[in-house]
Amino acid sequence: xxxxxxxxxxxxxxxxxxxxxxxxxxxxxxxxxxxxxxxxxxxxxxxxxxxxxxxxxxxxxxxxxxxxxxxxxxxxxxxxxxxxxxxxxxxxxxxxxxxxxxxxxxxxxxxxxxxxxxxxxxxxxxxxxxxxxxxxxxxxxxxxxxxxxxxxxxxxxxxxxxxxxxxxxxxxxxxxxxxxxxxxxxxxxxxxxxxxxxxxxxxxxxxxxxxxxxxxxxxxxxxxxxxxxxxxxxxxxxxxxxxxxxxxxxxxxxxxxxxxxxxxxxxxxxxxxxxxxxxxxxxxxxxxxxxxxxxxxxxxxxxxxxxxxxxxxxxxxxxxxxxxxxxxxxxxxxxxxxxxxxxxxxxxxxxxxxxxxxxxxxxxxxxxxxxxxxxxxxxxxxxxxxxxxxxxxxxxxxxxxxxxxxxxxxxxxxxxxxxxxxxxxxxxxxxxxxxxxxxxxxxxxxxxxxxxxxxxxxxxxxxxxxxxxxxxxxxxxxxxxxxxxxxxxxxxxxxxxxxxxxxxxxxxxxxxxxxxxxxxxxxxxxxxxxxxxxxxxxxxxxxxxxxxxxxxxxxxxxxxxxxxxxxxxxxxxxxxxxx
Amino acid sequence: xxxxxxxxxxxxxxxxxxxxxxxxxxxxxxxxxxxxxxxxxxxxxxxxxxxxxxxxxxxxxxxxxxxxxxxxxxxxxxxxxxxxxxxxxxxxxxxxxxxxxxxxxxxxxxxxxxxxxxxxxxxxxxxxxxxxxxxxxxxxxxxxxxxxxxxxxxxxxxxxxxxxxxxxxxxxxxxxxxxxxxxxxxxxxxxxxxxxxxxxxxxxxx
Ligand SMILES: Cc1ncc(C[n+]2csc(CCOP(=O)(O)OP(=O)(O)O)c2C)c(N)n1
Numbered sequence: 001x002x003x004x005x006x007x008x009x010x011x012x013x014x015x016x017x018x019x020x021x022x023x024x025x026x027x028x029x030x031x032x033x034x035x036x037x038x039x040x041x042x043x044x045x046x047x048x049x050x051x052x053x054x055x056x057x058x059x060x061x062x063x064x065x066x067x068x069x070x071x072x073x074x075x076x077x078x079x080x081x082x083x084x085x086x087x088x089x090x091x092x093x094x095x096x097x098x099x100x101x102x103x104x105x106x107x108x109x110x111x112x113x114x115x116x117x118x119x120x121x122x123x124x125x126x127x128x129x130x131x132x133x134x135x136x137x138x139x140x141x142x143x144x145x146x147x148x149x150x151x152x153x154x155x156x157x158x159x160x161x162x163x164x165x166x167x168x169x170x171x172x173x174x175x176x177x178x179x180x181x182x183x184x185x186x187x188x189x190x191x192x193x194x195x196x197x198x199x200x201x202x203x204x205x206x207x208x209x210x211x212x213x214x215x216x217x218x219x220x221x222x223x224x225x226x227x228x229x230x231x232x233x234x235x236x237x238x239x240x241x242x243x244x245x246x247x248x249x250x251x252x253x254x255x256x257x258x259x260x261x262x263x264x265x266x267x268x269x270x271x272x273x274x275x276x277x278x279x280x281x282x283x284x285x286x287x288x289x290x291x292x293x294x295x296x297x298x299x300x301x302x303x304x305x306x307x308x309x310x311x312x313x314x315x316x317x318x319x320x321x322x323x324x325x326x327x328x329x330x331x332x333x334x335x336x337x338x339x340x341x342x343x344x345x346x347x348x349x350x351x352x353x354x355x356x357x358x359x360x361x362x363x364x365x366x367x368x369x370x371x372x373x374x375x376x377x378x379x380x381x382x383x384x385x386x387x388x389x390x391x392x393x394x395x396x397x398x399x400x401x402x403x404x405x406x407x408x409x410x411x412x413x414x415x416x417x418x419x420x421x422x423x424x425x426x427x428x429x430x431x432x433x434x435x436x437x438x439x440x441x442x443x444x445x446x447x448x449x450x451x452x453x454x455x456x457x458x459x460x461x462x463x464x465x466x467x468x469x470x471x472x473x474x475x476x477x478x479x480x481x482x483x484x485x486x487x488x489x490x491x492x493x494x495x496x497x498x499x500x501x502x503x504x505x506x507x508x509x510x511x512x513x514x515x516x517x518x519x520x521x522x523x524x525x526x527x528x529x530x531x532x533x534x535x536x537x538x539x540x541x542x543x544x545x546x547x548x549x550x551x552x553x554x555x556x557x558x559x560x561x562x563x564x565x566x567x568x569x570x571x572x573x574x575x576x577x578x579x
Numbered sequence: 580x581x582x583x584x585x586x587x588x589x590x591x592x593x594x595x596x597x598x599x600x601x602x603x604x605x606x607x608x609x610x611x612x613x614x615x616x617x618x619x620x621x622x623x624x625x626x627x628x629x630x631x632x633x634x635x636x637x638x639x640x641x642x643x644x645x646x647x648x649x650x651x652x653x654x655x656x657x658x659x660x661x662x663x664x665x666x667x668x669x670x671x672x673x674x675x676x677x678x679x680x681x682x683x684x685x686x687x688x689x690x691x692x693x694x695x696x697x698x699x700x701x702x703x704x705x706x707x708x709x710x711x712x713x714x715x716x717x718x719x720x721x722x723x724x725x726x727x728x729x730x731x732x733x734x735x736x737x738x739x740x741x742x743x744x745x746x747x748x749x750x751x752x753x754x755x756x757x758x759x760x761x762x763x764x765x766x767x768x769x770x771x772x773x774x775x776x777x778x779x780x781x782x783x784x785x
């Protein structure tokens with residue numbers, strides 16, 4: 001009798017179970033998480049998952065890359081253009097170690113990823129088995145969380161936890177290493193439950209009103225307030241809240257290169273770029289403002305220059321979701337710890353409407369000086385060889401700020417970030433924290449998969465393009481539409497610039513030769529063109545943008561231009577040099 | 580005064596005791612250890628053990644650093660997904676013990692009255708007595724176990740080992756109540772804040 005009762009009680013809640021392999025459970029989990037695209041590369045230790053994938057071709061679009069580093073950068077590009085979690089597959093050993101650069105990049109730039117690596121059979125762990133690498137330990141410093149699965153029954157819960165951790169709070173990369181036996185093992189799969197709570201993990205701090213009040217009081221009394229913002233505004237999807245806040249208070253605002261596209265470039269309160277190759281006014285005036293309001297940025301040394309001479313005169317308000325960032329590099333007066341989507345409206349409500357006309361004018365005056373000394377020469381040269389700046393300038397005219405610009409690392413990156421126009425958020429994708437050469441091409445491919453309706457343009461140097469050039473194969477095979485610009489100065493330009501400025505022009509191994517990029521592209525059945533004349537520039541850019549499908553445009557630019565302004569390493573932001 | 584002591588006065592460093600409450604997860608030890616090694620910070624002593632709560636583990640870490648460094652480290656540790664809470668305390672704020680074992684030739688103890696008195700004075704307890712050697716145990720602060728170590732050296736000390744430090748926080752009310760809060764989706768302010776923000780009373784004065 002009692003047994004019967006129990007059965008009746010249980011049966012209505014009893015879930016449909018499927019008897020499936022770990023591999024199938026994993027893919028079901030991805031579908032439940034809304035994943036549509038995977039970037040990956042197969043191998044022995046992940047074969048059971050790929051075997052399962054064979055039956056999921058309709059539901060999951062797997063992009064076969066040419067190198068796992070390309071795969072993970074594509075995952076990053078996808079995550080950054082779409083706001084979703086990027087998913088990457090790799091096999092054990094060399095497949096997994098090829099992910100490291102991308103993990104480090106995603107970790108430092110707070111990009112949400114879930115990476116799945118195959119691992120040798122559990123009983124072989126620690127035996128130096130074929131293609132066995134201790135992936136958990138070598139990825140620990142470069143992941144937000146990682147976990148090794150040795151039993152299939154763990155998969156649903158671990159996957160749910162992985163996605164929750166990757167995308168919540170301050171996002172980051174998560175790696176799940178799954179031994180081969182767990183991929184094969186069959187078990188009763190009771191369905192997939194999305195995770196929204198891990199007891200030891202607090203993604204979002206509770207906002208403390210007293211700090212918001214104190215911050216507002218500081219802002220209301222400030223004569224020369226200055227906002228500096230970073231990617232936190234974009235990651236927190238707080239672009240509107242941010243714009244409303246600066247518009248009400250009329251505070252000039254400057255960006256880090258990861259934050260740039262949060263508000264339109266032409267916004268009247270957008271006073272430009274911070275840091276080493278940032279704009280003149282924002283750098284100099286950092287050391288003159290009375291209240292510095294940092295929003296979703298982490299005071300990277302490329303932004304602050306010499307710390308003991310950084311904004312010492314100012315009261316500092318720091319809005320950040322990550323408690324470990326508060327006081328890490330710069331001592332704050334008021335920490336507004338929390339999700340800026342919550343804190344910005346609270347702060348705005350307590351702030352008075354202000355004008356700050358004279359203070360804003362000061363930024364404009366500095367801007368004019370920079371236009372005269374640097375910008376005009378770079379963007380509108382009358383004669384001589386092509387400059388990087390004029391390529392970006394012409395591109396702006398043609399895209400009208402609507403394109404996603406993905407940059408590589410070096411001089412062209414600084415030029416592109418300085419001069420590119422953006423009208424939409426999530427439009428500037430660059431390797432900011434790690435400075436990974438070779439990022440642009442695969443990240444652009446991923447960005448296009450993440451935002452298929454948008455134009456995606458990658459901007460690379462002749463050095464960096466060769467670091468992941470093999471991903472042209474991914475473009476060929478998928479037929480994805482990515483516009484690639486190579487700004488070829490026949491040097492590892494940024495290193496050459498430093499050798500020029502700080503090593504007495506001793507050009508040590510920066511003279512780099514390149515293949516015929518257009519011919520390489522052609523070998524991958526990608527159209528392209530190489531130009532070196534000013535008259536060809538606009539029409540060629542237009543041709544590239546209007547071309548159906550991918551296109552590679554190589555632009556020969558002056559060999560020895562230096563990027564200015566510059567805050568030399570070890571100098572204060574106010575010691576920024578115009579030449 | 581030891582050299583380290585002098586050094587500490589100059590550099591503003593002192594001994595800090597970090598207590599970390601964590602989930603019982605493989606790999607977490609590495610995750611915590613690399614927070615120190617990455618910054619080239621030496622861990623003086625590290626003990627892992629269960630806590631008063633079944634599934635919750637506890638790390639007791641001792642290091643010699645300035646408060647600023649310790650505070651930053653604590654926040655980096657607390658940032659790890661499987662870490663529930665991190666506290667740090669000076670030696671005055673805790674009750675702590677370390678245990679030491681000394682292996683001494685049995686005949687010297689038998690022969691030399693001095694050694695026996697020495698051991699008694701230091702509160703050493705015999706754990707094992709064999710014909711060839713005897714193992715003594717003392718529990719106390721570092722200086723105490725050090726003193727006996729030094730005293731025994733001339734008498735043919737064979738082997739010495741000292742445990743990591745374990746510490747009880749004087750002001751702690753334990754972790755049971757906190758854990759219940761952690762288990763809720765919307766926890767109270769106390770658990771979702773780190774200690775520093777709570778104790779940062781006068782934030783600024785205009
Ligand atoms: C993987 C990697 N290796 C080395 C560097 C160091 N580095 C920074 S910029 C740069 C030169 C880049 O040259 P290129 O791609 O031609 O771009 P340019 O600076 O000329 O625009 C180098 C070597 C790096 N950032 N990343």
